[in-house]
Amino acid sequence: MLSLNKSKIYRWSRRIAGGLLVLTIIFWAACHAFVPSLLKKTVAEYGQKIGYEITYQDLSLSPLRLRMTLEGLRLAEEGGDQLLDLKKLTIDLKWTKLILGEVGLDAVLLDEPKLLVEKKPNIKGKTANLWNWQKLFGAIEKSLSPKDDAKENAKQVAPLKISVDQFEVSGASLRLVDASTKLKEELKPFSIKLLDVANYDQKGLVSGVRGQYDFNLGSLQLAIPGLNKTIAFNHVAIGGSLSNPSPNLLGAQLDLKLDEGKILSHWDLNTASKLFEGKVKLENLKAGPWIALLPANKELMAKSGEINAELLIKLSSQSNSISGSAQLNKVSVLEKGEKTPLIDWDLADIRQFEYKTVGAGPKPATNLVIDEVVLEHPILRFEINAQGLSNFRRLFSKAAEEDSVGSQATQSAPESKKGAFGLDIRSVNLKSGEVFFADMAMKPNFHVDVKKFNASFIGVSNTPGRFASVAMEGVVANSGSMRAKGQTSFDDPRRNHDIFMSFKNLPLTTFNPAVMTYAGYQITGGKLNLNLSYRAKDGQLNGSNQIIIKNVQLGDEVEGFQGKKLPLGLAIALLEDSDDIIDVSVKIAGDVDSPEFSASGLVWQAIANVLTNVTTAPFRALASILGMGSDEGVNAVPGEAVFLPDDQERLEKFGQFLVKRPNSNMEIIGTYDLVQDKLAMARVKADTAILKDAGFKLQAGEPVPSPSLSDPRIQSGLKVAYAQYIGRIKLGQRLLMVPDGEARNEQLHNELIAGIDVADAELKTLAKTRAQLAFEIMVKENPGLKDRITIGEVKTVEAGKNGIPLDMELRIK
Incomplete structure (x- = not known):
C-alpha cells in the first residue's frame, strides 16, 4: 500500500505549482513578446492583399483575463481616404462560454471611433459608384476561398452561438458624404450601448438577434434629401430590446428620445407571412422640428406645440396602413422673421x-x-400683400412658370385627377376660432377680424358627386355677425357648391379702405347687411348678392384719386328710402374654369356698373339693383306704345321706389328707333287694318298680333287693306297674275307693309305716347307722384334684344 507523508505531498505540490507558474509565465511572455508583433504583421499583410492599409499603435493581451486592448487602429484605402480611426478597442472574453464551445464576450468597448461613409462620383469607363464600405466588404469577400457547398453540407456543423453582455461605443463621430447629391453630414459626438445581445433565443436555438440596446446620439442635425430642409434636435437617444418569441416571429422594442419628447414603439416581423406590424406611441413630441420640414417657400418655425399619438402600423406586400388617433397641442406656426403667428390653435x-x-x-x-x-381655438392670419398675393399663396405656390403651366393644365382639363386618393371624414368641427384678415394692396390698408368663429363640416369626401353639409357662424369686426349654411363638393369645391351666407350689422367704416381705393370716397358711418347666395354646378356659377345699407354717411372725396370715381353721392340719394335704407340686389354669373374668373371681381364690377348706370342708364340700373330680373330696364314693343306685363310691373316698382325717396324726382324720356320702329310701325298699321277689316276686335294696350294668313276672314281683310293702301288696280293685277294660295297671301302682306309710309313725326308721336303711358302706369297707384314725374323731350335710341328701351333721368331735390 502506497503511503505519502505530508512532506512529500507538500514537495510535489510545490513542483506542480511551480511548473504551472513557469508555463503561465512562458505563455504570458509569448503573448506579449511574439503574438502582438505576429498579429500586427499578419494584419498588415492582409491589408495589402485586399488593397487597404490596416495599422495600429499598440496591442496588449491579458491571457488570464482573456482581454485584448487595441489602440490607435487606422483603416484606409491605399492612397485614399481614411475609413476608420479608432482610439481604443477593448474586448473581454468569458471563460465559461469558451468552455461550452460558444463565443461569449463579456464586453466590447470602442472609444472615440471616427467613421467616414462616402460615395464618390462615377469615373468615366468604370462601373457604378459604390459606398466606400461596400468596396471594402467586396474586397474581403474576394479574398476568401470559394466555398465547397458539398463539403459544407457534409460537415453539418451546428451553428456557432455568439453572445455579447455589453457593447458600448463612446465619443463616436460619423461623416456621411455623397458627392453625387452634394450630401455632407456629420454626427458627433454620439454613444451606443447594447446589453445582452445574442444570436439565439431563450431556448438556445440560433434564430436571430436579441438583446437590449441604448444609443445616445447627443445633438443631431440632419438634412432631408429632396426637401433641402434640415431637422435638428439638441439631444437624441435610442433604447430598447430585441427578441425572438417564436421561430417565425422577430420582435423589437424601439424607444426614441428626441429632446423632451418620446417615440415609444414595438415592432413584430412575421417571417412566414412577411407582415410587419408596429405599435407607436408619441409622447410630448415637439412640433418645431417637423413644422420646419413643410415645403414652404420661406422657412416656417413652430413657436410652441406638442404631438401626442397612438398609432398602429401594418406593412405587407399587398397593402400598408397607419391607423389610430393623434393630438397636436398648443401649436403656433410663424414665418421666420415674423412676430405674429401665421396660424395656431389650442388643440x-x-x-x-x-x-x-x-x-x-x-x-x-x-x-x-x-x-x-x-380644432379648438384656431387663429389664422390671412394677408394680401401690396402685389395682390395672399400670404398662403406666397408661401406654398410653385415657381411662376410651373404655376402657370399647372394652372393651364387644370383649366384645360378640370376633370383630370392627380392620383387615386380617397378622402372620407365623418365630421370636422372648428370651435372658437379667429381670423385676422388684412389687404395691404388697398391704401389705406384694409383690416377686418372674425372672432368666435365656429364651423362644422359633415360628410367630407372627395368622391365625385358627394356633397358635405357646411355650417358656420362668427362675430365680424367686433359687432357684426356671420352665418353660413349649405353644401359643397370637396372633390372640387370651386366648381360644385350651394352656399348661403348672411352678414348682419357690419360697420361700414370697416370697409372704408375698399371704398376709398375703388370709388374715391370715404365712409364715415353706417351699417351693412349682406345676404349672399352662390351656387355652382360643373363650373357654372350663379350668384345673388343682396346688399342692405343703413344710415350710410358719405365723407370727403379722396385727394389725388386716380381711378374711375363712382357717383356715390347721387346713388345714395336715389337708392336710400325714407327709412334711410338702401336695399340692392346684384346678380353675377360666370365660368369658374376661366383663367380670368374672380367672384369678388365680378361682384365689384357689377356694383360699379350699376352705380355708373344710375346716371347714364337709370332704368337699367334700378331694374338690376332692385332685383327685377332684367338688365335692360323698361322696354316698349317695337312700333307700338305698348309695354309687356313684365315691363309694366317694373314701372309700378319704379313708382314705389320714388314714393320711398321723397328727395328724388324723375323725368321720363320717350324714345324711338329710327329704323326698327319705322319697320315695326308699318307692320302694325297693316296688321291692324287687316284684323279690323276681318272683323277682329283688338284689345287696347295689347300688342297687335300677327294675323294668320290661312284664315279666310284674314284673307278677306288683307284684300280690303291692300286695296285701301296700295290700290284696287294693283290688287286686281295680283289676283289675276298670281295663283291663289299661301304664296300669294304672303306676297300681298309684304307688299302692304312695304307700301305704308311712316313719317318721322309719327315716330316722335309714338315716343311721346310711350312716355305718357309709362307716366300713367307709375302714378296709377301713387297719385302723389304726379308732381315729381315729368315728361321730357323725345330722343332716338337703338333697339335692344327686349325692345325699345325707355329712358329717364333721376334728380335730387
Whole structure:
C-alpha cells in the first residue's frame, strides 16, 4: 500500500505549482513578446492583399483575463481616404462560454471611433459608384476561398452561438458624404450601448438577434434629401430590446428620445407571412422640428406645440396602413422673421383615422378615413400683400412658370385627377376660432377680424358627386355677425357648391379702405347687411348678392384719386328710402374654369356698373339693383306704345321706389328707333287694318298680333287693306297674275307693309305716347307722384334684344 507523508505531498505540490507558474509565465511572455508583433504583421499583410492599409499603435493581451486592448487602429484605402480611426478597442472574453464551445464576450468597448461613409462620383469607363464600405466588404469577400457547398453540407456543423453582455461605443463621430447629391453630414459626438445581445433565443436555438440596446446620439442635425430642409434636435437617444418569441416571429422594442419628447414603439416581423406590424406611441413630441420640414417657400418655425399619438402600423406586400388617433397641442406656426403667428390653435384632435395604400406600382390606391377632427381655438392670419398675393399663396405656390403651366393644365382639363386618393371624414368641427384678415394692396390698408368663429363640416369626401353639409357662424369686426349654411363638393369645391351666407350689422367704416381705393370716397358711418347666395354646378356659377345699407354717411372725396370715381353721392340719394335704407340686389354669373374668373371681381364690377348706370342708364340700373330680373330696364314693343306685363310691373316698382325717396324726382324720356320702329310701325298699321277689316276686335294696350294668313276672314281683310293702301288696280293685277294660295297671301302682306309710309313725326308721336303711358302706369297707384314725374323731350335710341328701351333721368331735390 502506497503511503505519502505530508512532506512529500507538500514537495510535489510545490513542483506542480511551480511548473504551472513557469508555463503561465512562458505563455504570458509569448503573448506579449511574439503574438502582438505576429498579429500586427499578419494584419498588415492582409491589408495589402485586399488593397487597404490596416495599422495600429499598440496591442496588449491579458491571457488570464482573456482581454485584448487595441489602440490607435487606422483603416484606409491605399492612397485614399481614411475609413476608420479608432482610439481604443477593448474586448473581454468569458471563460465559461469558451468552455461550452460558444463565443461569449463579456464586453466590447470602442472609444472615440471616427467613421467616414462616402460615395464618390462615377469615373468615366468604370462601373457604378459604390459606398466606400461596400468596396471594402467586396474586397474581403474576394479574398476568401470559394466555398465547397458539398463539403459544407457534409460537415453539418451546428451553428456557432455568439453572445455579447455589453457593447458600448463612446465619443463616436460619423461623416456621411455623397458627392453625387452634394450630401455632407456629420454626427458627433454620439454613444451606443447594447446589453445582452445574442444570436439565439431563450431556448438556445440560433434564430436571430436579441438583446437590449441604448444609443445616445447627443445633438443631431440632419438634412432631408429632396426637401433641402434640415431637422435638428439638441439631444437624441435610442433604447430598447430585441427578441425572438417564436421561430417565425422577430420582435423589437424601439424607444426614441428626441429632446423632451418620446417615440415609444414595438415592432413584430412575421417571417412566414412577411407582415410587419408596429405599435407607436408619441409622447410630448415637439412640433418645431417637423413644422420646419413643410415645403414652404420661406422657412416656417413652430413657436410652441406638442404631438401626442397612438398609432398602429401594418406593412405587407399587398397593402400598408397607419391607423389610430393623434393630438397636436398648443401649436403656433410663424414665418421666420415674423412676430405674429401665421396660424395656431389650442388643440387639434384627430380621432380614429386610417391612412391606407393598396396595390403595388408607382400609383397605388390610397385613402384616408377619419372619424372626427376637432380644432379648438384656431387663429389664422390671412394677408394680401401690396402685389395682390395672399400670404398662403406666397408661401406654398410653385415657381411662376410651373404655376402657370399647372394652372393651364387644370383649366384645360378640370376633370383630370392627380392620383387615386380617397378622402372620407365623418365630421370636422372648428370651435372658437379667429381670423385676422388684412389687404395691404388697398391704401389705406384694409383690416377686418372674425372672432368666435365656429364651423362644422359633415360628410367630407372627395368622391365625385358627394356633397358635405357646411355650417358656420362668427362675430365680424367686433359687432357684426356671420352665418353660413349649405353644401359643397370637396372633390372640387370651386366648381360644385350651394352656399348661403348672411352678414348682419357690419360697420361700414370697416370697409372704408375698399371704398376709398375703388370709388374715391370715404365712409364715415353706417351699417351693412349682406345676404349672399352662390351656387355652382360643373363650373357654372350663379350668384345673388343682396346688399342692405343703413344710415350710410358719405365723407370727403379722396385727394389725388386716380381711378374711375363712382357717383356715390347721387346713388345714395336715389337708392336710400325714407327709412334711410338702401336695399340692392346684384346678380353675377360666370365660368369658374376661366383663367380670368374672380367672384369678388365680378361682384365689384357689377356694383360699379350699376352705380355708373344710375346716371347714364337709370332704368337699367334700378331694374338690376332692385332685383327685377332684367338688365335692360323698361322696354316698349317695337312700333307700338305698348309695354309687356313684365315691363309694366317694373314701372309700378319704379313708382314705389320714388314714393320711398321723397328727395328724388324723375323725368321720363320717350324714345324711338329710327329704323326698327319705322319697320315695326308699318307692320302694325297693316296688321291692324287687316284684323279690323276681318272683323277682329283688338284689345287696347295689347300688342297687335300677327294675323294668320290661312284664315279666310284674314284673307278677306288683307284684300280690303291692300286695296285701301296700295290700290284696287294693283290688287286686281295680283289676283289675276298670281295663283291663289299661301304664296300669294304672303306676297300681298309684304307688299302692304312695304307700301305704308311712316313719317318721322309719327315716330316722335309714338315716343311721346310711350312716355305718357309709362307716366300713367307709375302714378296709377301713387297719385302723389304726379308732381315729381315729368315728361321730357323725345330722343332716338337703338333697339335692344327686349325692345325699345325707355329712358329717364333721376334728380335730387
